[in-house]
Amino acid sequence: MSTDKNILRVRLGAAAHGGHSVARHEGRVIFVRHGIPGEEVSIALRDAGEKSRFWRGDVVEVHEASEHRVPHFWAAADSLRSAERGVLPVGGAEFGHISLEHQRELKGQIFTEQLERLGKIDAAEHGFTGVRTPEGESEDALGWRTRTAFAVDSKGRLAMSPFRSNDLVPVKEMPLAHPKINELKLWELPLLGISRIEVAVGSGEDAGVLVLFVEDGTHTGAAGRAAKRLPEWASAASVTQVGGSVADGRGVLQRLRGRTWLSESVAGHDYRITGEGFWQIHRLAPATLVERVMAQLAPGYGARVADLYAGAGLFSAPLAKAVGDDGMVLSIEGAPGTSKDAVKNLREFPQAVISQGRVEKTLSRELNERKAKLDSIVLDPPRTGAGKAAVSAMVRSGAKKISYVSCDPASFARDTADLAAAGFRLEEIDVIDLYPHTHHMETVGLFRRH
Known part of the structure; x- marks a missing residue:
């Protein structure tokens, strides 16, 4: 020893x-x-x-x-090989040493434990049968990330951080990233003066690529010099305010080449995602989640539905199609930039009401102004969950059904307990492995008021 x-x-x-x-x-x-x-x-x-x-x-x-x-597929994230080099493993692939089948077994155990401990619910009694693989997943479950972020170290090298650490470890690949991201060879670019790089890839066959360079203020024009070295098929932009976020309206987005947005297509509808605007990360996630939400809610013509934490309108568009001209879709998003994307993406639907603001306040205000009640709700909150205030607002909305999309079993379990106390019963659970080789998972749960 x-x-x-x-x-x-x-x-x-x-x-x-x-x-x-x-x-x-x-x-x-x-x-x-x-x-x-x-x-x-x-x-x-x-x-x-x-x-x-x-x-x-x-x-x-x-x-x-x-x-x-199993042997880890990525040396930089392998704890054993990192220990030999005297560095910490980078985050983002902490389950890469476990067979895919067993990864999903462990996630199922974790989900069950969280729901029982925090939600006071037996998952099996509420329809949970295990974590499933999304249809169309590759055999090795690599290359699925359409959004990836990197840091740049003090020597101008592409880098990532270990778990709970401010250290930066140089990297030259990211095997979970979409192949087009690795084809950029970002590690070969002149990166001094850049603090962060965010890359997004469209999900279509002719997927566009957008590279965002966040400048640190020490080298004027650093982003422009790096952009010139990118392949011709890649678009590039810079974010000039350190620490700012385009999605939150705090950063200044400047086009360097190509476009400052990406196009996506899901279930026959086209979307436009600008800069750092939120979009589901796994290449199969948008279509997979839309299918599950629409199957759970089955909104009919004339229905009134709210899409809470709606992002760029992924769920709002198919909901608007389903409810028709006599229905209403209230699409609420907190981030100003992402909400602007929703305005563009839903412009063909007069029945879609796009409102930007805090969900718990905006939902109640919009319904009060219209003297309306809801039939159902799509809830897709951030990792921290909806919380008691948002649950209270949903209860007051009159909705009979809630389709809850969650990327965190702990917050899902806590919100489940709050919804149960408010009179909603969890009827369906579908847990999908949309984050393979990591500990994360996606849950789509159907709650019905009783």
């Missing part, structure tokens, strides 16, 4: 939300990344202060490997 006090040999217990396994040492709980439940491993401690409520650690050596362990 190592004499290094920062290295412990432990047996890994159950999987925990957040990409961890739980280990114990002298009564102390340790959340361990890059292992598999049941393995005996050595871990390097992190966040291990004596007064800490729990510790954290990364696997650096495996003594008894799980049958589900």
